Amino acid sequence: LxxxxxxxxxxxxxxxxxxxxxxxxxxxxxxxxxxxxxxxxxxxxxxxxxxxxxxxxxxxxxxxxxxxxxxxxxxxxxxxxxxxxxxxxxxxxxxxxxxxxxxxxxxxxxxxxxxxxxxxxxxxxxxxxxxxxxxxxxxxxxxxxxxxxxxxxxxxxxxxxxDGMALRPLRESWSVWRLPEAVRHARRFTRRTLRSWGVPDDTVDGVLLIVSELVTNALVHTDGKVRLDLTLISGRLRVAVADASPRTPVKPTSIGWEATGGRGILLVEAMSATWGTLPVSGGKQVWSEIPVGGA
CATH class of the missing domain: 3.60.40.10 (PPM-type phosphatase domain)
Structure with a gap:
């Protein structure tokens, strides 16, 4: 027992x-x-x-x-x-x-x-x-x-x-409203946050692409609240998008040239050092980690 x-x-x-x-x-x-x-x-x-x-x-x-x-x-x-x-x-x-x-x-x-x-x-x-x-x-x-x-x-x-932490992470969060300009607002929030943290410009574009794909997937394939979390510690940036669906995104095994969707997770995988999903209360979190220098 x-x-x-x-x-x-x-x-x-x-x-x-x-x-x-x-x-x-x-x-x-x-x-x-x-x-x-x-x-x-x-x-x-x-x-x-x-x-x-x-x-x-x-x-x-x-x-x-x-x-x-x-x-x-x-x-x-x-x-x-x-x-x-x-x-x-x-x-x-x-x-x-x-x-x-x-x-x-x-x-x-x-x-x-x-x-x-x-x-x-x-x-x-x-x-x-x-x-x-x-x-x-x-x-x-x-x-x-x-x-x-x-x-x-x-x-x-x-x-x-x-024992405490010698280095505390930098954290910022954004509630993504289901509006036509939601992805653009999430990108703007991300760009502003990364700039304030001193993340080099040559890293920002890749991060913005990941944010766009993860936020778009959450808005298109789930209902309810969507939240974007950014965390920076020890030269690693973590992008995490939480939504209300417990279903894990499926990476397609093959995509034809004529396909109009399904490439988002492949792009996230290609741009990330590592990525994955975590269950959270009432849903899941899809996350990506990217190494950054000069921050």
Whole structure:
């Protein structure tokens, strides 16, 4: 059952859903499995760029944070019931703010609960052990936390250290309205953004062609909202167009000279160092990466 739940959680996450939706979907799946068993879960979605995270609890222990100054904090995270208990349960999201050097520890009650003490005392001991550990080597931290674990219950431990980012990406977004001049507006937005970022002119024309093809495909073949995202970091420019259709664009295997369409994805592939699609909540994102110099 736990293997099925882990697979389900991973699948819902890959689809691009926010944490509360991921956990809600997993809860509905488990309640429909016709089993008397239930599962607890803590889910943390970490934004490495912003130094923030969203946390959702389903009957599970909250995360423990070790701050850069060595102090620890048992995160105050709202919680819902365990998975598989109530079909229409709410699983609220709680924010976590992280500074570079913060260590996040997730564990199960098998590590902190004993017959001699309750779970709150065990969490306090766990937080103290995390505080006196040396966060530079997570393997040694894990060894210290697991060293005195009593094996009368399953034990799981997950550690992650947020070190921040030495170089933050440049980002801009544009909502593409379904107007006759939509593609031209998207190109103008792209040109203006790339110029402000210092992207060389000999790169801009290729990027504009990619933007034109991706935006046109989204407008012609999908309904609903379309969004253009530009990201520049470490000499690589990423162009991404998100739409409301989950259908992945198909690259044609052959196109005759008389064909009037179907070349867009071939052009994107030819102009890109790499390209692909990603599922996002309610649709997909088609992206292209182009190396740029001099930015």
């Amino acid at each position: 736990m293997g099925q739940m882990r697979t389900a959680l991973r699948a819902y996450a890959v689809e691009g859903h926010p944490p509360d939706v991921v956990v809600s979907h997993a809860n509905r799946l488990l309640t429909g499995m016709e089993t008397d068993l239930f599962a607890t879960c803590v889910y943390v979605d970490l934004d490495m760029e912003e130094g923030s995270a969203w946390c959702v609890r389903a009957g599970h222990l909250p995360p423990v944070l070790r701050h850069p100054d060595g102090s620890t904090e048992i995160a105050e995270v709202e919680g819902g019931p365990p998975l598989g208990v109530v079909t229409q349960a709410d699983f609220p999201m709680s924010p976590l703010r992280l500074r570079p050097g913060t260590l996040i520890a997730l564990t199960t009650d098998g590590l902190v609960e004993t017959p001699e003490s309750d779970i709150d005392e065990g969490m306090d001991r766990f937080a103290h052990a995390l505080a006196v550990s040396a966060p530079g080597h997570l393997g040694l931290v894990a060894d210290a936390l697991l060293g005195n674990a009593r094996r009368n219950d399953d034990v799981a431990l997950l550690l992650v250290r947020y």
